[in-house]
Structures are given as C-alpha cells and as structure tokens.
Amino acid sequence: MRYAIIGHVAIVYVPSPDHKIPKEELERILKNPKVRTVIGRIGSFGTKRRVRSVLLAGEPKTVTVHKELSTYFVLDVARITFSPGNHFERKRMIEVAEDGERILDMFAAVGNLSMPLAKHRRVEVIGIEICGYTYAFLRRTIEKNSLKNFLPILGDSRISSPESRADRILMGFFGIDEKHMYAAAKALRNRGIIHAHRLVRKGREEEEIESRLKEWGKFINVLEYDRRIVKSFSPALNHVVVDIKARKII
Numbered sequence: 001m002r003y004a005i006i007g008h009v010a011i012v013y014v015p016s017p018d019h020k021i022p023k024e025e026l027e028r029i030l031k032n033p034k035v036r037t038v039i040g041r042i043g044s045f046g047t048k049r050r051v052r053s054v055l056l057a058g059e060p061k062t063v064t065v066h067k068e069l070s071t072y073f074v075l076d077v078a079r080i081t082f083s084p085g086n087h088f089e090r091k092r093m094i095e096v097a098e099d100g101e102r103i104l105d106m107f108a109a110v111g112n113l114s115m116p117l118a119k120h121r122r123v124e125v126i127g128i129e130i131c132g133y134t135y136a137f138l139r140r141t142i143e144k145n146s147l148k149n150f151l152p153i154l155g156d157s158r159i160s161s162p163e164s165r166a167d168r169i170l171m172g173f174f175g176i177d178e179k180h181m182y183a184a185a186k187a188l189r190n191r192g193i194i195h196a197h198r199l200v201r202k203g204r205e206e207e208e209i210e211s212r213l214k215e216w217g218k219f220i221n222v223l224e225y226d227r228r229i230v231k232s233f234s235p236a237l238n239h240v241v242v243d244i245k246a247r248k249i250i
C-alpha cells in the first residue's frame with residue numbers, strides 16, 4: 001500500500017472513513033522509523049480546504065514538523081492541506097524567483113509554496129491565509145524558520161491583498177474566481193508574474209487555459225504565458241500551473 005509521509009505522520013488515501021485497511025499493512029507502515037502515526041485521508045473540502053481524516057494506527061498526535069528543501073513546516077496534518085506531490089513546484093518557485101522581488105502568496109496555508117522561497121532568496125513575502133486555525137500554524141512555521149522576510153496576514157486575499165506592490169503572485173488554489181484575479185491585478189506593481197493553479201480535464205488543457213485567460217483579460221494584459229502539469233490529480237483531472245507574464249490594466 002502506498003503512503004505519503006509528512007513529518008512523523010504517514011498518510012494513506014482512503015475513499016471513506018470506514019474503509020478497512022488490513023492490520024498487517026498498518027503494522028508494516030509503523031515499522032518505518034520516521035512514522036509514529038498513520039492517518040487515513042478522505043479528502044479536503046470547502047474554501048478553507050479543511051482536511052478530513054481518521055486516525056488508523058499509532059500515536060494520536062497529528063501536529064508535526066515536516067522538513068523539505070531545508071525549510072520547516074509546522075502543521076496539523078489531519079486538518080491542513082500539504083501536498084507531497086507539489087514538491088517540484090516548491091523547488092521551482094525558488095529557482096524562478098530573483099533576489100529583491102516582492103512576492104504575494106494569496107493562498108498561503110503554512111507557506112506551502114512560498115516558505116522555501118522566503119528561506120532561500122532575498123525576497124519579501126506577504127502570505128495571506130483566510131482560516132484562523134491554519135494561520136496560527138503559518139505563524140509557527142515562520143518562527144520555526146526564524147524568518148524576518150515573511151509577513152503573514154489573516155484575511156481574505158480578495159480584500160486584504162496590498163495594492164501595487166507585488167512582482168510575483170502565487171495563486172495556489174483551485175477555486176480562483178474573478179474577484180481573486182481582480183485582487184491579483186490590483187496587487188501587481190505594474191507588470192509581474194502570476195502563477196495561477198488550476199484543475200483541468202486531461203487532454204483539454206490548452207482550451208481550458210485559453211478560456212480562463214480570456215476571462216482574466218479584463219484585469220490583466222497577458223504578455224506571455226506558459227503552463228506545466230504539476231501532477232495528475234485524479235483519473236480525469238490534471239493539476240496545472242499557468243505562469244502568466246502580465247501587465248495590469250485596472
């Protein structure tokens with residue numbers, strides 16, 4: 001059985017809370033020296049992407065410290081989203097950003113995409129998180145990494161995004177709507193890069209992206225764009241990130 005490890009917690013993806021996993025399988029996972037807790041993850045729901053999971057074996061402790069790209073993430077794995085499949089994207093963000101940039105993460109969680117960037121580059125990051133519970137862990141994550149260049153904001157990025165400030169904007173949320181993109185356009189200094197994440201039907205990537213770009217054209221001039229598949233999300237859907245070089249027109 002395949003599982004992911006975040007901190008000391010192993011995550012098994014299960015279709016329902018009462019899904020049975022053989023005892024020997026759970027014992028085998030617990031033998032991994034990194035693992036002290038095994039949870040079954042059912043999915044993440046709603047705007048706040050609140051995770052639903054059940055304890056399957058081991059210690060009933062799901063708050064952990066995960067280390068990746070020499071960066072700590074403090075989180076409650078049972079309740080906060082952190083996708084191991086986004087590792088390459090976290091690394092790519094460090095590579096594409098340049099020292100001196102001002103970065104806005106409009107859907108910060110615990111800095112899933114932006115904390116390594118703040119750790120490895122001389123940049124200023126503002127991270128906005130709407131969920132109070134997740135925000136508390138974002139603050140703990142900043143402290144754990146001893147970072148002075150990451151400013152956390154508890155709020156709705158449609159309202160709390162700063163104006164005319166960002167060179168690069170991270171939009172790691174699948175429910176991006178027009179209000180989010182309007183706030184992103186306002187937050188751009190003049191031109192900049194927007195990394196917009198989206199779920200698109202496999203094989204229909206180009207047309208779905210083109211149609212979103214047309215919609216967002218009310219707020220930004222798309223100077224150039226590129227897209228890459230972050231991961232396969234389900235049999236029918238790919239998680240795609242669109243890198244948009246944009247100039248604001250609002």
Ligand SMILES: C[S@@+](CC[C@H](N)C(=O)[O-])C[C@H]1O[C@@H](n2cnc3c(N)ncnc32)[C@H](O)[C@@H]1O
Pocket residue numbers: 047048049081082083086106107108109110112113128129130131134155156157158171172173174
């Ligand atoms: C799916 S998680 C993704 C986290 C991270 N960006 C990533 O890609 O791994 C989205 C996060 O955005 C937060 N969120 C959703 N709507 C928001 C809004 N309007 N303003 C700020 N945060 C928001 C949720 O609470 C959640 O923690």
